[in-house]
Amino acid sequence: xxxxxxxxxxxxxxxxxxxxxxxxxxxxxxxxxxxxxxxxxxxxxxxxxxxxxxxxxxxxxxxxxxxxxxxxxxxxxxxxxxxxxxxxxxxxxxxxxxxxxxxxxxxxxxxxxxxxxxxxxxxxxxxxxxxxxxxxxxxxxxxxxxxxxxxxxxxxxxxxxxxxxxxxxxxxxxxxxxxxxxxxxxxxxxxxxxxxxxxxxxxxxxxxxxxxxxxxxxxxxxxxxxxxxxxxxxxxxxxxxxxxxxxxxxxxxxxxxxxxxxxxxxxxxx
Numbered sequence: 001x002x003x004x005x006x007x008x009x010x011x012x013x014x015x016x017x018x019x020x021x022x023x024x025x026x027x028x029x030x031x032x033x034x035x036x037x038x039x040x041x042x043x044x045x046x047x048x049x050x051x052x053x054x055x056x057x058x059x060x061x062x063x064x065x066x067x068x069x070x071x072x073x074x075x076x077x078x079x080x081x082x083x084x085x086x087x088x089x090x091x092x093x094x095x096x097x098x099x100x101x102x103x104x105x106x107x108x109x110x111x112x113x114x115x116x117x118x119x120x121x122x123x124x125x126x127x128x129x130x131x132x133x134x135x136x137x138x139x140x141x142x143x144x145x146x147x148x149x150x151x152x153x154x155x156x157x158x159x160x161x162x163x164x165x166x167x168x169x170x171x172x173x174x175x176x177x178x179x180x181x182x183x184x185x186x187x188x189x190x191x192x193x194x195x196x197x198x199x200x201x202x203x204x205x206x207x208x209x210x211x212x213x214x215x216x217x218x219x220x221x222x223x224x225x226x227x228x229x230x231x232x233x234x235x236x237x238x239x240x241x242x243x244x245x246x247x248x249x250x251x252x253x254x255x256x257x258x259x260x261x262x263x264x265x266x267x268x269x270x
Contacts, residue, residue: 027265031242032087038067038245038252059182060130060162061258064089069252071132072264073237076106079268081121090130090162092235092261093118097137099145102152108136112270122157130162132233132259134186143172147179164233164259166214170205177209184212184233189219196226206230212258217251224256235261 068089075081075091084091094108095118106121107113118133138146154160160181167173168186177183185205188197196219198206205211206227213223214233223232234257241247242262251260 025267028083031264034243034245035067035070035248038249058161061164061182064258066252067248069257069259070248071130071259071261072266073235073261074108074270076108076270077268078116078120078124080266080270081268082124083266083268084264085124085127085129088129090132090259092132092134093121095133095135097135097142097146099142102145102149104149108270110137119153122153122159125157128158128162130164131159132164132184132261133166135165135167138167138169138172140169140172143175146172147176150176150181164212166233170201173211174201174205174209177205177211182211183209184214187213187215187219187223189215189222196222217260220257228256231258232256233259233261237261237263239263
């Protein structure tokens with residue numbers, strides 16, 4: 001009897017340890033299995049909109065349907081990128097500009113920057129996937145460096161029609177949009193009053209570019225109310241959302257939304 005108890009306890013400990021070590025892989029299988037059940041279906045037909053010029057019209061974002069409109073949030077390591085590569089049409093990455101060396105580091109915050117650059121991911125990108133680039137430190141001062149390096153990367157990897165450049169700084173973002181790249185303004189909100197914040201630079205971006213706007217899904221209704229003709233990108237990174245097929249179908253079916261980020265688990269999450 002005592003031996004049986006020891007065996008049971010040992011097996012329980014071992015199972016718990018295995019589950020802990022492979023928790024990301026296990027959850028990923030559950031998440032991606034649910035997404036496969038949603039599948040590619042005509043929830044959102046290809047979008048034709050007069051606000052988008054021929055460069056934007058040819059952008060891959062407008063060919064996405066069904067579950068293809070779902071991207072994983074914060075793909076900021078090579079391990080995570082390679083693990084998720086076959087599962088999605090594209091990925092959101094955080095970018096830190098180094099204007100001195102003309103390098104785009106993959107990092108959410110400057111102190112997290114390592115030797116990994118976006119160039120490294122592009123070198124492994126055999127299938128030419130899409131990238132939502134959340135540029136954390138785009139300014140008027142480094143916009144020239146950003147444009148020069150992105151242009152070099154476009155010549156090398158043919159990325160112009162498969163990247164979306166996101167920033168909360170409307171002035172340099174409009175400059176990049178004017179050069180033909182699809183952009184998205186991380187739309188500033190005033191939390192206390194639950195209103196969208198706007199100034200002359202924001203208004204200029206909204207009125208004079210075919211670019212997108214992006215925010216947490218909490219603000220989607222407000223964005224639609226204020227700018228019904230602007231296409232949006234949203235994120236809902238609650239873990240529960242990643243397992244809620246009904247809610248994801250709702251995001252997919254919303255024709256005002258071109259992309260949605262969710263919290264997909266994998267090894268290498270940073």
